[in-house]
Amino acid sequence: EGALLGSQLTKPDELLRMASDSLASTIENTMFGEPHAPTRVRVASPELADALRAGHPGLDVVCAPTPELDDVLAAMRESLGQATGDPGAQEPSFLAWDITAEAMGAFFTAAAALYRAKPWKVVPDDQTLFAVTIERFDVRDGALSVIGQAGQSFGLILFSSLDDFEAYLDGADAMERGEAPELPEHLVLSYERRAVLQPALVKEATAHGWEVATSSAYPLLMSLDEELIAGPPESEQVTMVEALALALTQVLAEKKALKKAWAGGEPFARTLTVSTAEGEVEVTLRTPYARMPLVFDASHDLLADLAALARHEPMDDHTRQALEDALMERFAAAPEAQDVEDPHACRFLMDFAANYLGHTVASLGAADLRRVVFQLFPRKVSIEPSEASWVVDTLRAFYTFLKRELGLKQADACLAVLGGDAVKKLEAALSNPGNFGMAKSMVMAGAEAGFDVQSQEGLEAFMQSMSSMPLPASFPVPGLPQPTSKTATQGKAASQEKKGKRKAARSARRKNR
Structure with a gap:
């Protein structure tokens, strides 16, 4: 109701000649919503009505007042600066309002x-x-x-x-x-x-x-x-x-x-x-644009803020990461972290919980913790099965800290997930190539081939060696739809490339803190 679906800028003496084409263009390329044809059109001018009937014989064109357009034109005159303080003024001016x-x-x-x-x-x-x-x-x-x-x-x-x-x-x-x-x-x-x-x-x-x-x-x-x-x-x-x-x-x-x-x-x-x-x-x-870091004092209730973040969609990654940074600083200074050499398993946990499940550590329950550790870790994290004990021990220390220091309500249930045979279960999942995602499969294949995939140079060397090898005959190649025209294909490709660049730029800005 009341939406402006299309417009055409032209000289007054060309309006009637272009009216029919302008309506057709609006029907096919509406500014908002799905393209659709109206069943009836109302215009204020008999001449305009005749022009539209000639170009659209199947359309019911009615000649009647159009007060809706008067409102639109009034708003346009005001917004373009044609109202300069004098209600009778019609000429546009750079000096709208109080500009000298x-x-x-x-x-x-x-x-x-x-x-x-x-x-x-x-x-x-x-x-x-x-x-x-x-x-x-x-x-x-x-x-x-x-x-x-x-x-x-x-x-x-x-x-x-x-x-x-x-x-x-x-x-x-x-x-x-x-x-x-x-x-x-x-x-x-x-x-x-x-x-x-x-x-x-x-x-x-x-x-x-x-x-x-x-x-x-x-x-x-x-x-x-x-x-x-x-x-x-x-x-x-x-x-x-x-x-x-x-x-x-x-x-x-x-x-x-x-x-x-x-x-x-x-x-x-x-x-x-x-x-x-x-x-x-x-x-x-x-x-480049870098968000200014958020700083929290020692008395700040980090879990309360993280829980509040999880209730909003989309989640504010900048604030989440700042809160998690502060949380990891407190963990590093806690007695539970005394024997933890590398706390990155906690980072993996919090990132996967947010990016795949929409949770923060404050809202992540035992069932979703199980999913992150035993499903997402094996699929996404390129670590050897022998490091399963490091993951479980680090997360147990983290949840013990969250219980003692911050009173995390679900800490006991989460610690139960990480107890018992959790190490053996994770080790088995990390050993099964069927659990690996595509990216992890490539990295693990590079490691098996003797490349240092933990370094950028080694990973690039492995990718270079892969690019020079022919695909095996059994390699499944997805079918591609046939384009209807070269122009349409190029337009779609350009659109996808533009969207990809937008996402990459946004991701880079979020990391560049």
Whole structure:
């Protein structure tokens, strides 16, 4: 109800000629939901009704008032800045709300300098983010994405947090599936060609003498809400982005340091003070984006927070890992860990519980502990059967600590799972190749062939040797569906590749703490 399923931008004298094709395009490629054809269409103009009937003879076209469109148009006029404080004003303006000509002129100058610095030529892709902090405007660890690496749609997108950026990516995936996305609010600085701007905007910029880098680089600043409805920026946002553009322009000059940071070297961080139309502003830029560590004091109830995390979907991995780090620090200092040489079995347990079962150690019961230890460990962890005693002994020490120190309610039931013949049972499971997942099977095969699969070099050497060997005749090759067209196949492959890169980038950011 009330959703905008499609739109077409055209000149008034071309509207009737394009109306039929525009409706057909909307039916086939609706913005939200599954494509579907309406049984009846209501329009306000007899001429438009005739044009649609000619192009869609089977469609019931009714000529009647369309107040719904009046509401949409009113909202668009307001959001695009056509309401400048005067209810009768209709011409668009850069100076919406309380923005002064001086502030907008300073923004234009900063945006022009940034355009000349060509950040999209320096930043490798739109998921290589900068963390932005501008305390004066309450921006703390905002996520800045530079767009335009493909040679079009140059600009910046600023999100309030890394979580909002990732929610934006999830929303893009939802739109590709034809679903209504859940998108966060964000701020967009885009560079537009003079030819596509409304004449009133060009006239206004020219009259004030505002600087532009080229006729293809008129800066537009928009605030987009959850429904992707664009609104004019507030005065503070104009100055904030002016400061950000000035700082980013300076930072981009340090190309070697930036490239080193993106290649895995020392992270890049700069705090700059820039002069804006509203005075000096301090801007901090960091890249690659790394979440700031969470710190918990000794009295913090870690189990309570971990239990609360398990009740939310999706689980906040950043907070979970921070809580688990604090938990492992306490365990390392406890008497139960005195004889534990390597506590990584605890890490395996907590990661598998979260990633496969949606549990934290605070919510993991005895039945699911049994599943993790005797099913997931043999399938996923590349260890020898002789290390079964290490796993069980380490986990027993961990649960004994959780019972004594933190009062974990299910500790006794979990200790029962790890008692008795648990070592023999796990040893048998680790010895059975039928329990191995594909990745573990490859690693174990490399170890049996004499490669040091615990090192990156050894693993790469094994993979290289495997790539030079022909597949045995009995190797099962899954059947591939025949593509209906080369274009369709390329589009799907590109979409999958893009989604894969998104997931990989998100995973890397979560680990880069």
